[in-house]
Each structure stands twice: as structure tokens, then as C-alpha cells.
Amino acid sequence: MSDEAQRLKQARDEFVAQWGAMGSQWGINRTMAQIHALLMTAVEPIGTDDVMAELEISRGNAHTNLKELVTWGLVRVVVKKGERREFFEAEKDVWKIFTIVTRERKKREIEPALAVLSRCSEGSRGMKSAEGQAFHSQMQQLEEFVGFASKVADRVGSMKHGFAVQLAAKLLG
Amino acid sequence: MSDEAQRLKQARDEFVAQWGAMGSQWGINRTMAQIHALLMTAVEPIGTDDVMAELEISRGNAHTNLKELVTWGLVRVVVKKGERREFFEAEKDVWKIFTIVTRERKKREIEPALAVLSRCSEGSRGMKSAEGQAFHSQMQQLEEFVGFASKVADRVGSMKHGFAVQLAAKLLG
């Protein structure tokens, strides 16, 4: 193997390992993040067995996490003609990756919070005691803010890349 | 206990429980989120023993998570005169809470990612093979995007509430 090919393999392994470690920090399961890293840096679609071999994981594990990535929309299933098995290919456009992750995190983090806050705010409406009023007010403020974050996430998530860049340039300028 | 006081207790318990459950989703430990919820809805500073009693957790657990909340900056230590023990009080301003969480998440999620990407991008600079170039390009794009997200987080985190509201109004308008 050439020197460069070795360096490349090393760099890629490092990326896969570290991206996986990062996944934990992000509340995403390590294997899923590793598979994602592997696919993002693959030149062409790869199959379940390649994933198993590369990451030294079981078929079940590879399967589950590949399907989860497909559910998120970060990975597509590809069928090659003349091949019976499925191959997988990751979305590589960073802006698309970002909007997908934004959408998922909104679903998982913001929306449940909003539901909780709504109920707590509603359940304490019109209380007479100082404590009751303070609680209601706190719930209302949180609800308003989170609702607002939810709208921002929607808006940003549906922007075209170019527009987002413009907006951000203004923000940072 | 009056009817209203009961309703309040119920609503507050629900908030604490649900906020805790949410914490898991957010990659924050459940107890820490529960303590935070408890403190956010407390009328006055409370002590370790109150937290232990309210959440039915051990001293060690209460202690560790209270200190972690203090480290984050979401909770302050308060000393009452004539009292030897420490009391705790949460920041209640939602915008401040938001900026603190933004700062912490940037530190925990964005900065390590950036470091990884830098190294991988650097380590694959100037490769000749198509694979090497594709890898380098992918790393560069990710690095650029994440670096950018980092700056946005800084900027938003240091905004005054009023300014952020204005900006957001424009964004959502």
C-alpha cells in the first residue's frame, strides 16, 4: 500500500473513531455516529458486511443502526443492478445534513418540552396565591420561549443554503 | 391543604418529573434536570436536604448534581445569615438560561467536533489520489460549517435579550 493510502486510512479511521465518541456527547449512539462517519467518507455505496468488517460489530447492530440512519434521512438505500443485497450511501451536503439534524432534534428535544410546558402552564392558570402566580408566570415564560425556538428551528430548517449563508453573514458581519 | 395548593403541588411535580425525563433526551442527566426544574419553580433558595426529600435521592447524588448546576452557571449558591449550610437558587430569566445552555452545548458539542475536523482535514491535505482529495474536501466542508456554527453560537449567546427578539421577529416575519 502506498504511503498516501496509509495516511488516508489513518485519517479516516481517526475521523470514524472520534465522530463516534462525539456521538455519545450528542446523545446519539456511538455506533450510529461511527457508521455515519464511515458512510460520509465513502467514495461509493457500501454494504452491511463492509460496515460490519470495518467497525468490527455484529450484523444485528450494523443493521439496526443503518436503518435508524435511513429513518433519520441521513442515509439512503441504494440497489445496484445485478446485486441482490442493499447498499447504503450517506447524504454528503453539509447544509442538508444540518437541516436534517435540526429537524430531528426539534422533534426529539423541543416538541416534547413544549407539550410539557403547555400542560403545566394550563394547569396553573388563574391561581390566586403568590406561589401559584409565580409558578404560572414561570411556565408561561418558558413556554413562550421554547415555542419561539421551535419556530426559529422550522424557519432555519427550511431555508435554502444560499439564503442561510446571507443571513449568517449579516449576523456575523 | 387548600384545593389550589394541591393543584399547584401537582403541577409542579409534573413539571419536575417531565423536565427530568426531557433531560435524558437532551443528553443531560435526569436528576440534574429534575433539580433544575425544582429550583426554577422554588420561591426561595432551598438546601440539599430539601432536594433530597423532594426527589427522594441520596445526599451524594443531590450534592453532585447541585454542584454541576452551579458549574454550568444555572444555579447560584446562597448563604443565609445565621445559617451554616448552603442554599441554592436557580437563574429564572429564560434568556439567561438559554445563553448559558448555548454556551455549555457549544463547549461540549461544537468545540470538540471542530478539533477533530481540523486534525482530519490537516492530516489529509495535499493528497493526490481521488479518494484522498474527496476525503479532504469533505473534512474541509464539515470544518467550515461547524466553525461557522460556532461563531453563530458565540454571537447569539452574547446578544442582549431585546436585540435577539428583534432579530428573531425579522426572521419569522
Add this chain to the structure above:
DNA sequence: ATCTACTTTCAGTATTCACTGAAACCTTAG
């Protein structure tokens, strides 16, 4: 209809992460 090449599921196991409770450690008061 049967074989073959895969995909999917899931009970059991391993790993990781959080919690307990008790001991060690401060700090102020007497």
C-alpha cells in the same frame, strides 16, 4: 416448490452510566 442469498428480529449478555451510603474531610463554636 425449493434453494439461496440476503434481511430482520429478539432473547440473552455485556457495557456503560448513574446512584447510594458511609467514611473522610472541612470549618466554625465552644
Add this chain to the structure above:
DNA sequence: CTAAGGTTTCAGTGAATACTGAAAGTAGAT
């Protein structure tokens, strides 16, 4: 100094989560 009141640490335990491997399921090919 010693005692009392309070805080901090941490080894051991428990709960949650992820992973394995093998069996069951599916679908195209013969």
C-alpha cells in the same frame, strides 16, 4: 484542643442501554 454541623468523595451496586449471534423471515432464481 474537641465536638458538632455540614460538605465532599468514592467504592460498590443497580439501572438503563447497546450489542451479539442465532433463528426466523423474505424474495428472486431455478
